[in-house]
Amino acid sequence: MKRTLLLFVGAMALGGCDDMALQPKQKAYFPLAGPAEVPSGTAEFREMPVEVPPVTMALLERGQERFRIYCTPCHSELGDGRGMVVQRGFPPPPSYHIERLREAPVQHFYDVITNGHGIMYSYANRVQPRDRWAIAAYIRALQRSQNGKVADLTPTERGALQ
Ligand code: HEC
Known part of the structure; x- marks a missing residue:
């Protein structure tokens, strides 16, 4: 009895495999006629231009985090x-x-x-x-943090200084 059951299960399993092997399917590999052509004007994903994001607190925080890393x-x-690294001998930037650099446009930092x-x-x-x-936005903020002048403040902000 046990043996019949085993045979039955075995036959089912094999049958299943055979079905799969015989199913029509797309062959995974087929030789290309030649090297794949990259359509002209295609940019790599990471180089796709992005719109300049508006400067928000969230953007600056992200910039600070990335700046600290890189x-x-x-x-x-x-x-x-x-x-x-410079203190250990790398040429100083x-x-x-x-x-x-204070007068350079933010675009310059992006380009560098x-x-x-x-x-x-x-x-x-x-x-x-x-x-x-x-x-780039964070670098601009860093620059402002070191070179701020009272004249850059709004009258209300100036009032708060006193
Ligand atoms: C391994 C050290 C090193 C790291 C890390 C580094 N830099 Fe620099 N950076 C330099 C050096 C050295 C120069 C000066 C290059 C020269 O003039 O030949 C420089 C120059 C610059 C300049 C000035 C360009 C100019 O007009 O003079 C900017 C802006 C700048 N880096 C931004 C960045 C930013 C943003 C990062 C992080 C994403 C970064 N750097 C990471 C070493 C580094």
Whole structure:
């Protein structure tokens, strides 16, 4: 009795396998006629341009977080170019607080992250476009934090200083 049951189960299992083996299906592999063509104008996903995001607190916080991960080793938390790697002998980057960089458009920071600059290598494969804008906005905020003038404040803010 037991043996018949085993045989029966075995036959069912084999039958199942055979059905699957014989089913019509798409062959997983078929040779291509030649190398696949990339349609012209195609950009890699990470290089798809993104709209410049509006500067919000959330964007700045994201920028600060990413900046701390990728940029502080050389540029330092302050952006003065005296990060830990530099203290250990890496050539120092310029401070973000020099006049030329204070006057540079935010786009310049985005471009430096994308393409690198001089001996600084590109971060394009580590920092996605939206995060580049977040870091760029954060650098601008860092610059403002070091070079703010009373004249930049609104009258109400000035009043709060007294
Ligand atoms: C391994 C060290 C290192 C790291 C990490 C690094 N940088 Fe730099 N960065 C440099 C150096 C060195 C220079 C100066 C390059 C030169 O002029 O040859 C520089 C220059 C710059 C400049 C100034 C470009 C100019 O116009 O003079 C900006 C802006 C900048 N980096 C942004 C960033 C940002 C944003 C990050 C993080 C995503 C980052 N860097 C990460 C080393 C680094």
